[in-house]
Amino acid sequence: MTPSNPADAIKLLAFDVFGTVVDWHGSIVREIESRFPGVDADAFALAWRAGYQPAMQRVRAGELGWTLIDDLHRMILDELLPRFGLAHLDEASRRELNRVWHRLDPWPDAVAGLTRLKARYTICTLSNGNLGLLADMAKRAALPWDCILSAEVFRAYKPDAATYLGAARVFDLAPHEAMLVAAHQDDLAAARACGLHTAYIERATEFGTARPKDVSPDPRNTFHARDIGHLADLLNC
Amino acid sequence: MTPSNPADAIKLLAFDVFGTVVDWHGSIVREIESRFPGVDADAFALAWRAGYQPAMQRVRAGELGWTLIDDLHRMILDELLPRFGLAHLDEASRRELNRVWHRLDPWPDAVAGLTRLKARYTICTLSNGNLGLLADMAKRAALPWDCILSAEVFRAYKPDAATYLGAARVFDLAPHEAMLVAAHQDDLAAARACGLHTAYIERATEFGTARPKDVSPDPRNTFHARDIGHLADLLNC
Numbered sequence: 001m002t003p004s005n006p007a008d009a010i011k012l013l014a015f016d017v018f019g020t021v022v023d024w025h026g027s028i029v030r031e032i033e034s035r036f037p038g039v040d041a042d043a044f045a046l047a048w049r050a051g052y053q054p055a056m057q058r059v060r061a062g063e064l065g066w067t068l069i070d071d072l073h074r075m076i077l078d079e080l081l082p083r084f085g086l087a088h089l090d091e092a093s094r095r096e097l098n099r100v101w102h103r104l105d106p107w108p109d110a111v112a113g114l115t116r117l118k119a120r121y122t123i124c125t126l127s128n129g130n131l132g133l134l135a136d137m138a139k140r141a142a143l144p145w146d147c148i149l150s151a152e153v154f155r156a157y158k159p160d161a162a163t164y165l166g167a168a169r170v171f172d173l174a175p176h177e178a179m180l181v182a183a184h185q186d187d188l189a190a191a192r193a194c195g196l197h198t199a200y201i202e203r204a205t206e207f208g209t210a211r212p213k214d215v216s217p218d219p220r221n222t223f224h225a226r227d228i229g230h231l232a233d234l235l236n237c
Numbered sequence: 238m239t240p241s242n243p244a245d246a247i248k249l250l251a252f253d254v255f256g257t258v259v260d261w262h263g264s265i266v267r268e269i270e271s272r273f274p275g276v277d278a279d280a281f282a283l284a285w286r287a288g289y290q291p292a293m294q295r296v297r298a299g300e301l302g303w304t305l306i307d308d309l310h311r312m313i314l315d316e317l318l319p320r321f322g323l324a325h326l327d328e329a330s331r332r333e334l335n336r337v338w339h340r341l342d343p344w345p346d347a348v349a350g351l352t353r354l355k356a357r358y359t360i361c362t363l364s365n366g367n368l369g370l371l372a373d374m375a376k377r378a379a380l381p382w383d384c385i386l387s388a389e390v391f392r393a394y395k396p397d398a399a400t401y402l403g404a405a406r407v408f409d410l411a412p413h414e415a416m417l418v419a420a421h422q423d424d425l426a427a428a429r430a431c432g433l434h435t436a437y438i439e440r441a442t443e444f445g446t447a448r449p450k451d452v453s454p455d456p457r458n459t460f461h462a463r464d465i466g467h468l469a470d471l472l473n474c
Contacts, residue, residue: 132408147372147385168413171369
């Protein structure tokens, strides 16, 4: 008897974006190096990203009202600039720099892998990034999403269950008919707790080549893939 | 002195979908004729669509809580079936038939016209249809949206100002940097009252070839186009 393939039940692939589909660290390092030679671009990128979870936590805790990630990125940026000798940047420059998150480059396998998966599945984002950010990013990088879903639609950030269940509900699916694809085990664990399938993507250099990340498999995930192309292989796309 | 071209300020084209991009009447007629020979498919399509505004009005008036268009379509369908001798349809058949709204065919000019416009503008939907409906439709018909926006995102139906202003705000734009494209003057008038530019698309056969619609120009619209390809011409795309 052939064991049933979980891939047969899955209709929707919902992708985490920052780190999973796009290389935020490398993209920000390249932009900081080109705009501000002499600034420690690696430290700048890491500090900007490190401010992200505490900023979302302020919203979750009710200390801040519902806030788009663009605005959280800007709050973190404003705190960061003096530490990197950039306190002199004017409003227009800060605004433009903050939009680097709309200009992140995809990992080299992302566009081709997504295009293969799209032929069989509905593929969408499920990101804490706001809709405008995700749409600008997709347009620039030619990411072929069928639909852009965001924390903004559900007014809740991942790992709130409302986001994972909300993505399935948008497509009138049961949780087990959807799969979250992400490079972060905590995101996947939260999706799994909601009944979604999960696929882990290795992104060992998410925090830069100098700081390799543990990408060990967790057997609780439905799939474990080296990259999005490999996931397409595993799903016979 | 050359008068400034409004097209130069516009960055976002937000499209009404039912009737403007897709031919709901023709698509539903074709499906009813093929499933239920003998049923008056033209009358069926018109009655289903005619139930739509009153159903949304029940939500606007607070008589119904927030309801997705899929569910409104289904409520209308259930009322309609006995009138057309189809009261015997079971749950699975009703569910499947209701999804005809996810399978509407685009007008012949839509995909090519949108593709031209996408090269210069961000193009999104701004429809009362729910996200899953719009995404299924786009995937099937290869509509090349940069982003799918819906009443569902704003929890308000057009012509509520929250929808038009919300679409501009998603992209961090002022209202005059966005343009609504629609085949319905009332939708356009509401967008114009919010400060958006407006483009009218002639769809004389929206209600069927037997029932041509008045497609006279309204000089208050920024553009008046025969179809989406013609709009691309007018915008030099």
